[in-house]
Amino acid sequence: MKSRAQRGTRLTGSLSFRLGVSLVLVLAIGGLAVSLAAYAYGRSAAQKSYDRLLVGAATQIAGSLRLRGDEVIVDIPVSAFDLLSLAPRDRVVYAVFDDRGRLVTGYDSEEPPEGDDQFFSGSFAGEPARYAHVRRQIAERSFLGAVDVVVGQTIEARRELAQQITRNALVAVAAVGLVISGLAFLAVNSALRPLRQLERDFALRSSRDLTPVDVEVPQEIASLVAALNRFIGRIDRQLRVMRTLIADASHQLRTPIAALRAQAELAYETPDAQEQLRIVEKIHERSRNLSQLTDQLLNHAMIIHRADSVDLEPVDLRVVASEAVGQFDQTLSGAELELRIDLPEEPMVCDGDALSLVEACKNLINNAVAYGKPPITVFVQDGGATLCLGVRDRGDGMAKDMWADAGSRFAKRSGVSAASAGLGLSIVNAVAQAHRGQMTIRRPTDDCFEVFLELPKNRGAEP
Numbered sequence: 001m002k003s004r005a006q007r008g009t010r011l012t013g014s015l016s017f018r019l020g021v022s023l024v025l026v027l028a029i030g031g032l033a034v035s036l037a038a039y040a041y042g043r044s045a046a047q048k049s050y051d052r053l054l055v056g057a058a059t060q061i062a063g064s065l066r067l068r069g070d071e072v073i074v075d076i077p078v079s080a081f082d083l084l085s086l087a088p089r090d091r092v093v094y095a096v097f098d099d100r101g102r103l104v105t106g107y108d109s110e111e112p113p114e115g116d117d118q119f120f121s122g123s124f125a126g127e128p129a130r131y132a133h134v135r136r137q138i139a140e141r142s143f144l145g146a147v148d149v150v151v152g153q154t155i156e157a158r159r160e161l162a163q164q165i166t167r168n169a170l171v172a173v174a175a176v177g178l179v180i181s182g183l184a185f186l187a188v189n190s191a192l193r194p195l196r197q198l199e200r201d202f203a204l205r206s207s208r209d210l211t212p213v214d215v216e217v218p219q220e221i222a223s224l225v226a227a228l229n230r231f232i233g234r235i236d237r238q239l240r241v242m243r244t245l246i247a248d249a250s251h252q253l254r255t256p257i258a259a260l261r262a263q264a265e266l267a268y269e270t271p272d273a274q275e276q277l278r279i280v281e282k283i284h285e286r287s288r289n290l291s292q293l294t295d296q297l298l299n300h301a302m303i304i305h306r307a308d309s310v311d312l313e314p315v316d317l318r319v320v321a322s323e324a325v326g327q328f329d330q331t332l333s334g335a336e337l338e339l340r341i342d343l344p345e346e347p348m349v350c351d352g353d354a355l356s357l358v359e360a361c362k363n364l365i366n367n368a369v370a371y372g373k374p375p376i377t378v379f380v381q382d383g384g385a386t387l388c389l390g391v392r393d394r395g396d397g398m399a400k401d402m403w404a405d406a407g408s409r410f411a412k413r414s415g416v417s418a419a420s421a422g423l424g425l426s427i428v429n430a431v432a433q434a435h436r437g438q439m440t441i442r443r444p445t446d447d448c449f450e451v452f453l454e455l456p457k458n459r460g461a462e463p
Contacts, residue, residue: 042165054132087157112148210236308375312351324361342379360431364391390452397449
């Protein structure tokens with residue numbers, strides 16, 4: 001199974017293409033909806049227009065009715081059909097029915113509806129037609145009743161008018177769609193411009209430039225830029241650790257290794273056995289000091305590296321203190337040494353990296369053994385809002401004016417010597433910062449000196 005680095009970047013298509021396709025789909029769906037609405041509107045408009053012509057013609061015919069005795073006489077006005085001549089290719093049909101439903105004049109094609117409906121659909125000569133119905137009430141001595149006038153027309157002109165309205169609407173929609181497409185293209189380019197700026201920013205950078213990205217971006221990708229800056233920061237810190245380790249090793253190890261080599265050559269060339277034994281003792285001492293120096297350099301690099309690469313987990317500081325005491329190499333102190341340990345009964349849980357905390361505690365022990373006075377006590381206690389992990393001894397400790405830079409690398413006041421790189425408290429300080437805490441130095445009484453880490457409590461820990 002390939003790792004993330006081996007898989008590399010997986011291309012999933014152009015973002016511009018996706019946005020373009022999305023906009024085309026939106027416009028297509030909108031265009032279809034507008035087309036349907038335009039067609040429905042065209043049909044309705046054509047229907048209403050020609051229905052008014054039918055009603056006008058039927059009303060004129062109804063107005064021309066007169067009585068001759070008890071018979072209805074119809075004198076069809078020419079103007080009634082002039083209105084319908086606006087649709088020259090449509091056929092026109094009309095009929096007049098008396099109060100008994102008998103045809104007075106016209107075509108016996110469609111009888112009027114029984115109700116008072118003004119419009120209805122039917123057919124004429126095998127073609128679909130639209131009819132208008134007008135009823136006129138006549139109240140005379142010789143005739144009392146209603147006369148129905150029906151005027152119809154085929155619907156070819158209606159269809160053509162509806163299609164024309166729809167075409168005109170679609171032309172307007174197409175023109176607007178083209179304009180919107182152009183504006184959408186410009187909007188997509190404008191929206192993607194910050195991404196191109198990011199691309200140019202990274203493309204123009206040198207391999208040594210690990211500064212944060214400083215490009216104006218919209219709110220939607222601000223979180224992406226923030227994540228990139230955090231990632232760049234982690235890489236920068238890792239490279240600084242590597243560069244620091246290389247620089248420290250070349251600076252701190254060159255001299256003792258050269259001295260060790262010179263003494264070994266001197267021992268090889270010395271014929272006097274007593275003198276040779278004395279040189280070998282110095283070689284042994286320098287070898288032990290070199291081992292301790294190398295451990296400090298590697299531990300310092302490891303602590304800084306783990307600060308960015310290891311997730312913090314709930315850790316009981318009592319277990320950390322016990323591990324540190326158990327792993328402490330008393331042979332490095334040059335004498336047998338009894339350590340005391342002061343732990344509370346209840347758990348002292350913080351979010352941390354157990355390995356880093358153990359190394360910090362071991363460095364505190366080494367520092368107390370090297371510069372303090374017994375008895376030396378490793379303690380864990382509840383500091384209220386924080387938890388404390390530290391070492392206490394009975395020595396005078398460092399002067400108060402040295403406390404400020406005690407956690408700095410190679411500080412002159414941190415114990416730099418042939419036997420030490422002065423990194424002990426620097427490692428402790430780095431661990432404290434990696435755990436969002438701090439290293440604290442204090443002298444509770446005149447004969448007591450303490451150095452400890454103050455660490456935030458685990459959020460899920462019981463109060």
